[in-house]
Amino acid sequence: MKRRLMDILACPIDKHYPLDLHVFQEKEEIVEGLLVCSECGRWYPIMDEIPQLLPDDLREQRDELSWLSKWKDNAPPQVLREGKPFNLQLSR
Secondary structure, three states: OOHHHHHOOOOOOOOOOOOEEEEEEEOOOEEEEEEEOOOOOEEEEEEOOEEOOOOHHHOOHHHHHHHHHHOOOOOOHHHHHHOEOOOOOOOO
């Protein structure tokens, strides 16, 4: 994902702007990372350079929790505990 996309990305649920960016892996573009809406607490993964800004009903819980677990040492603790629509506390 190109950093300049941050100028236009907003939460698809509540339209909050700007989103908080957490970069886990970066080359010429952000390869892996996390976008977080500070208003509603939802998080959106950046996977293979693509931000996954989908509404809750189109998200795959198993896949996203697996991804979040992989990056848990880099993710904000609040996302791990209280993130919406899924968090690692719910998956136990």
